[in-house]
Amino acid sequence: MEELLESNLLRHFRIVRFLLGREWVTIGELAHTLRIPSRTIRQSIGEINQYINPAKIESSQKFGIRLTYDAQLNSFYIYASIYKQSAHFLIIENICIHRYATLAVLAEKLFISQSTLKRKIAVINQTLEKYGFWIDTKSVDMVGDERKIRFFYYCYLLEKYDVLDLVAPEQELRIIDELISEFFAQFPSLQGPERQVFSYLNKLRTMLFISFKRLKKGCRLDSHDQIDEQYSLLLSEKLSKKIAVCYHIDCTDILL
Template sequence: MERLLAPSMHRRVLLLNLLNGSNSWITSDYLAESIECSKKTIMLDCQYIEDRWSDYLTIETSRKHGIRLITSPHRSIHEIYIEIIQESNAFSLLESVFFEPRQAAAYWEKKLFLSNSSLYRLSNVISSALKDRNIQMSRSPYYVHGKDERQIRYFFTCYFIEVYGIREWPFHLDREKIFRLSSKINKKFDLELNDSQIVHLAYSIAVTIIRERQGFLIQNRKDPINSFVQTTIDVRKYQKDVEEIAEPLHVVLPDNWYEDFCYSIFWWDFGWDNEQEKVNVIYQAENLVTTIQEALSISISEPSKVSIIRLIEYIYAKHKLFPYKKFMVYDRYLYSSKAIKQNFIVFTAVVSKALGVLEKKMKFPWKTMYLDGILHEMAIRWQDLSRLTDEMRHQLSVLVLSDLGKEHAQLLSSVLKENFRNKVSLSVQETHFYEQSVNCAEQSYDLYVSNYAIETVNEKINMIVEDIPSFKNLTDLRKYIDKRRLVLPKDIAYLNT
């Protein structure tokens, strides 16, 4: 959906994606080649981004190293993407058509201050982007439609969540009542939805009610959920709640609107082609969790296991309904998984490998399409994952040395112990520095920390600190220690099998 942005803004989004996705410097040559523009344009776009969103980020440039982005600790870069979407004429038109379908071109030209040619161009861009998601937009009059109404509802649910999130509410419906209904449905049907999924359900309810009010009902009801809606009495208990939410709209809902509502909302838990398919997905999900657990030799609580199994089931059901990209411009999972991939290298590799095997077995894009999302959700749902994975890493053996003597070396050791605790196993020089030269050739440590360069030690494992370690010293040590502890020889052996 990035194509809905103006060409210049689309280019800047691509640039922002590349800079935000890297932890180091990126050359302007690489950026220019990736985005297919000149280096001059790259520099101008960097200046534009920094000038406009200086509260969110800083872009540093270096002739030697290239370009890098530094984000503000007080603002989320996610808000930049939201602002970009909200300022896009094409996205504004698409959203407006959702709320006011069946309006003629003249209406939109007047309301959005567009010329006839601009409206025609924007609608062409929107139609092209929607086509990739099996959705269409008619222009005589303007409205969004498709072969599967549920796909349209799902698409707009994803759109509104990305643009408005939990803090804003774009609908003329009672937010509190909708969230209360979402929680009741979750509890009644044991859906085990987490907070983000509750939000998704709430938005789905709002979008469904609005589409029904506009007369867009689900026509094709061939899968088993149809019989579920017709025969399940419990679902009827929610009709009063839904009617109360829809009451402020002051409209007469079409016939069979409530069956349509249930048919749309309950698809993820009941919309299976057959019961055996659901059983197989749950079985494969259980095996996936067991494989990851055994490969890492870490424990998992029963609630965490159940939650992850439900996640896999949920992803499978969502993909059956909507096998397309779920985001418009900002892939939140991509950036959150970036940190997981950096800090949980072995966990990431094991999950990636397991999903790759499962993808081939089930012929389903578990790794190709959902790796980032599964990493993100597993990190949340696997209780104490950070502690468990940290405990499986070995302690770095560290020898502390000082040319000011063993008393000073003891001081350095106490500073390291206070900052790194069980991450390191500390040894301290036992003799006075002036009594003999330090010979480390016969000793084997992972790291040597000293306030001087040790000639008999490879400089790559000799970290030199100030007499009283500075903040930078400790930061550099932390990066080094954490990186060395991420991958062990036994882990490499497993990953290569």
Template sequence: MRELLGDKDNRRLQLVETIYLNPGISLDELANKFTLTTMQIQIDIGFLNKPLAPLEIEITKDKKCYLRIPQHLSTKIIYQVFLENNINFKLLEAILYKEYDHYEELASELFISQATLKRVISFINDCFKPHGVSIKSRPVRIVGDEANIRAFYLFYLQERYPNDQYPFDKRIDVFSKELVNLFIEKFPADKFNYASKMRMTRYVAVSLLRETKRHEVKHGEIPKDLENLVTDEIERYTNKEKFEYVFKMSLTPELYQGLFLQYINYRHAFSNRDYHERIALVSDNRIIYEGLKTTVESIGEQFDITLTHPENLLLRLYNVMSLGAHLTITPYVIYPNRKIFLLFSQSLKATILEQSKTSFMQHVPMVAERNDAYFYEFLYLLVTHWPDFYQKIIYQVPPCEVGLFFNSDVEHMHYMKANLSFLYGDKIKVTVIDSEELESLPEKSRMLDLLIINFILPEKITLNLPYVSVVDGLSEDENKQIRNLIDKIYYDKMYRKRFEK
């Protein structure tokens, strides 16, 4: 739901991402990309630096832009900042925890006028309309497709509070954790690591919060083994009476199933046995499974990639995509950060990225046509759970071609070659330029990406590529300059150019 940011915040977020992904991009290039003046770009950067701190967008003397990220932080803080400060998301979070009787009360809570509040609600409703969700008044609440609503808040909270510090009421927090701990006792430990347990706890907490406000979810039949599991779990829950007293509602099988809606259904599979049973029982599941299997096999054949244990990968893919076939909300509130994680593959639009997407669209249309964002989730799972797929991607990116031309001390030049290779590894390919005349340097370096020399270049020599003068050896400043240039060139090859298979 990136569109919920609105035009201005969306542009500013894209500006931060562009600087991050293109270290050293100039103000003029940014102005051209966003169809703005350089002054407007500088105003946006000046506005962003305060909320982004301790991250900082640095503009150098030569008007190059870099995003400086402290070692102990990551790009996640960028999305946290935008969600924290955007009025649309502030409103949506406010009405998750409390349903306001009047506009005046909510407007006061958000420190905005009632007229602004009405405009915000109207904008949000336009964004939510395709998903069967809307904000209603008296009380001000979010209603509609309950599965989409719960999924939206699940993804939103994950983006807004990436350190799992969610501001749930203590009762919601305690009881959701108790129910999840009880639920996972019956399953193998390897099925519920920290991340998957936290995801389940977050979902149950959102569901419990919605249920306490009497927003029930429609759910169909479930397999017999899950019916027995639900009954058994409720009987085993020692705090059942306390739960019912605190929340003033009975812990019925219907309520329990609603709390675990994403997990207790005909789609989700906790094991290969469940997996094959679900496929056999429901035709839609079988179509998704067969589509994923065909897609993975097609990708393997197209790019000559082996998959030694397809069952484990397909199980993960199936659980995510079978859920995606029943939701229209994007898998992440600001999902392009998934694409940022995968940007090393974006340059391969003529090969891996485009052909993978073509196969996915062709063989898993139930998911692909419902929500375009799920392709990036699919690709993310391939990257993180199929090692040979990842290897294939990174070896598709050509190295940065670095040339060395020193006007004295040939041994030093060969030392520099070894040192650069040590520092930058597979990112670079270093070539020592053999020339007896300085005038031939522009032609000799024509096919290179970066040139390193050990003298001050005379004005009469014009180079059509970036260069660094290492006059007195490779100092810290010169190494930093070279690193920034290599990163920019390498990233440019990763993201922009198209290479044949």
């Protein structure tokens, strides 16, 4: 994901990644390893500290610098803090979660000019096209290999938010949880202890959230990507209606 960051944020990412898990290091050591001028590193430290609070890069004339954070935080929090500064990531996320009729509408939502948005998308696509998908400025959507698009957004949401509750609307979370409940009720053999832990359920919810968002936009997987028929899910009428109202799709389109 970091390769999609703007150059200054990618520099922040590299500095943070180097400092994680280390004690004191000197600016000179950091500059030599990352091949970044010492002056630029000092400036970057001030910029990073503006948005990673309560984590902080501490400085000492005697020892150098180090990254500190409370025990309840982890490296994910700091990386996510960097991602949240990125206009590139904001564009990608908005295209994932919402539907925009034109590029002008998205530009207005992001408070940038349409020409600036086009330039940023062109930069983003230089990275994405290598993986078989890209942002189409006419449809204002991600196009290409649908399987890869869904996996990309799955990784994106987990890396930026970790927990789906931080980004998905409550109504959609309830529908997804009901769907998971009905799935395990119909296939109890899959309901092992390893599938009941929070980390697994959070990943499952995230995958379903992305699938619903893509289905709502009319984006479907190829037939060879669909799940084996032995796991075809027959939804209750109540849940089917909720899905139809929320996502405007027929429940036969659901691929688990």
